[in-house]
Amino acid sequence: MDYARIAPMMGRLWSPLAAVTASWQGRDNAQMCLSIGGASIVPDVPRVVVHLYKTNLTHEMVVGSKAFALCFLRQDQQELVHRLGFVSGRGGDKVSGLRHHKGVTGSPVLEDCWGYLDCAVIDALDGGDMTCFLAEVLDGRMVGAGEPLSWHQMRQTMPRAWHEEWDRKITGEIAVSRKTMRRAAARRA
Amino acid sequence: MDYARIAPMMGRLWSPLAAVTASWQGRDNAQMCLSIGGASIVPDVPRVVVHLYKTNLTHEMVVGSKAFALCFLRQDQQELVHRLGFVSGRGGDKVSGLRHHKGVTGSPVLEDCWGYLDCAVIDALDGGDMTCFLAEVLDGRMVGAGEPLSWHQMRQTMPRAWHEEWDRKITGEIAVSRKTMRRAAARRA
Numbered sequence: 224m225d226y227a228r229i230a231p232m233m234g235r236l237w238s239p240l241a242a243v244t245a246s247w248q249g250r251d252n253a254q255m256c257l258s259i260g261g262a263s264i265v266p267d268v269p270r271v272v273v274h275l276y277k278t279n280l281t282h283e284m285v286v287g288s289k290a291f292a293l294c295f296l297r298q299d300q301q302e303l304v305h306r307l308g309f310v311s312g313r314g315g316d317k318v319s320g321l322r323h324h325k326g327v328t329g330s331p332v333l334e335d336c337w338g339y340l341d342c343a344v345i346d347a348l349d350g351g352d353m354t355c356f357l358a359e360v361l362d363g364r365m366v367g368a369g370e371p372l373s374w375h376q377m378r379q380t381m382p383r384a385w386h387e388e389w390d391r392k393i394t395g396e397i398a399v400s401r402k403t404m405r406r407a408a409a410r411r412a
Numbered sequence: 413m414d415y416a417r418i419a420p421m422m423g424r425l426w427s428p429l430a431a432v433t434a435s436w437q438g439r440d441n442a443q444m445c446l447s448i449g450g451a452s453i454v455p456d457v458p459r460v461v462v463h464l465y466k467t468n469l470t471h472e473m474v475v476g477s478k479a480f481a482l483c484f485l486r487q488d489q490q491e492l493v494h495r496l497g498f499v500s501g502r503g504g505d506k507v508s509g510l511r512h513h514k515g516v517t518g519s520p521v522l523e524d525c526w527g528y529l530d531c532a533v534i535d536a537l538d539g540g541d542m543t544c545f546l547a548e549v550l551d552g553r554m555v556g557a558g559e560p561l562s563w564h565q566m567r568q569t570m571p572r573a574w575h576e577e578w579d580r581k582i583t584g585e586i587a588v589s590r591k592t593m594r595r596a597a598a599r600r601a
Contacts, residue, residue, distance in 0.1 A: 226455040229552035232484055232527045233458055235428055235560065236450035260449040261425035262463060262539060264582065265590045266415040269422055272461065272544060274451060295421055338421045345600075348537035350451060350546055355461060357539055363418035371424065393453065401454045411534075 239371035241293040242307050243273065244318065244331045245284035251318040251331045254281040255308030257374050259293060262357060269360040271342060276353045278399060280312040285356060289344040290328035294336040295371045301381055303335075304372070309388055327362045337372070338365040351407035352400035428560035430482040431496050432462065433507065433520045436473035440507040440520045443470040444497030446563050448482060451546055458549040460531060465542045467588060469501040474545060478533040479517035483525040484560045490570055492524075493561070498577055516551045526556040540596035541589035 226233075238259040245252055256273060263270035273291070275282040285291045296303060307317055318331050326332040326341035333339070342358035378386070415422075427448040434441055445462060452459035462480065464471040474480045485492060496506055507520050515521040515530035522528070531547035567575070 224458075224549075224551055226458065228554065229458060229527070229529060229549060231554055232482075232529060232552065232560075233450055233549075235484075236448055236460065238425055238449070258449055258451065259425055260427070260447055260461065260463070261422055262447065262542070262544070263589070263593070264465075265541075265586050265593065268590060268593050269413075269415065269418060270539075271425065272449065272463075274449070274461075276453075293421075295424075338418070340418060340421060346537060346539075348535060348544060348546060350459075350535070352454075353451070355451070355537060355544065355546065357537060357544065360413075360418060360422075362413055363421065365417065365420055371421075397454050400452070401457060404452070404454065404457050 234375065237374060239295050239373050240304060240377070241295045242303070242333055242336070243275065243281055244292045244294060244333065245281050245288055245290065246325070246329050246331055247284035247287040250284070251316070252281050252284055252312035253307045253318050253331070253333070254279050254312070255304055256293075270345070271340065271358055271360060273356050273358065274350065274353045275356065276396065276400070278396070282354060285344065286354070288329065290330050291342055291344070291356075291358070292326050292328065292330035292332050293340045293342065294333040295338050297337045297367045298370065298372045298376065300336070300372060301377050304377060305381075305385055309385070309392060334366070337367040339363055352403040423564065426563060428484050428562050429493060429566070430484045431492070431522055431525070432464065432470055433481045433483060433522065434470050434473035434477055434479065435514070435518050435520055436476040439473070440505070441470050441473055441501035442496045442507050442520070442522070443468050443501070444493055445482075459534070460529065460547055460549060462545050462547065463539065463542045464545065465585065465589070467585070471543060474533065475543070477518065479519050480531055480533070480545075480547070481515050481517065481519035481521050482529045482531065483522040484527050486526045486556045487559065487561045487565065489525070489561060490566050493566060494570075494574055498574070498581060523555070526560045527554040528552055541592040
């Protein structure tokens with residue numbers, strides 16, 4: 224199937240951009256994520272699902288701590304997306320230079336954001352290359368106003384150098400994911 | 413936690429509205445859904461996650477057939493949302509009166525829509541009151557143009573009588589979901 228046939232649908236299934244943060248064994252980290260969905264119709268038991276790629280440092284920290292915070296960003300925070308989403312926390316500390324406090328789950332909550340959700344993992348589904356975490360929202364608060372930043376919007380306005388940097392990063396990740404998903408499919412067959 | 417503190421975030425985690433259709437044991441059905449997320453970064457292996465409430469007829473048909481189609485709707489199709497999303501298929505056939513064909517998975521594809529994805533279930537996570545289905549997109553096509561219909565938009569423009577009808581329906585479902593989620597949490601504790 225030609226992906227162009229379904230691209231307008233697939234592109235509308237991503238969430239606003241959020242920094243996903245976690246704290247585990249004395250270390251903090253944050254990555255960017257856009258696959259976050261609502262998972263409860265009950266206002267007093269709010270839940271989300273979040274997909275994290277297994278190759279990310281944050282993934283292993285969320286598996287360990289069974290918690291994370293989602294910090295959605297304002298439209299003027301593209302610089303922060305570049306800082307948190309284009310490089311791995313394995314290369315150096317991405318969180319200590321940012322104003323933050325520990326949320327109720329122990330995950331770092333970035334104070335300069337559009338709004339945050341502090342979440343405890345309930346269960347997880349192995350998606351092959353990624354894990355789909357089902358989590359309960361234990362705390363959260365709006366910080367900014369207006370609309371949150373989306374990746375669609377950021378791609379239209381970010382510098383050309385970031386496009387090139389991003390394309391190199393995602394091309395490598397797609398190759399790893401494709402291989403992992405095919406291997407998992409072969410095991411199921 | 414007061415839900416109003418996080419409502420602007422939670423409200424932006426829903427997808428566009430889609431009719432979720434399934435065919436099982438000679439019967440077709442469709443329900444409305446707005447919890448659909450992208451679940452793959454690999455264009456040639458497109459995947460989605462879809463949450464279906466266990467009390468819905470479509471849920472048991474997707475469990476049986478291991479397949480479903482997502483038919484996203486145009487903004488002028490509010491009448492169809494009312495027809496498919498406000499009553500259960502247990503009360504009568506909701507699909508045979510609509511122009512459709514069987515997709516590659518055997519699920520009915522509604523021909524009058526914004527675009528469709530025909531999906532095969534890979535795995536599932538039990539969310540207590542709902543199941544989170546991870547599925548591969550095997551086929552799909554854009555049918556319309558412009559933007560798809562969202563529940564946010566529909567709530568702002570639909571007739572008052574539909575609001576009352578919807579509020580009665582969702583109040584009952586929230587009560588069932590709350591009880592189911594609390595029971596599952598007690599089992600985990």
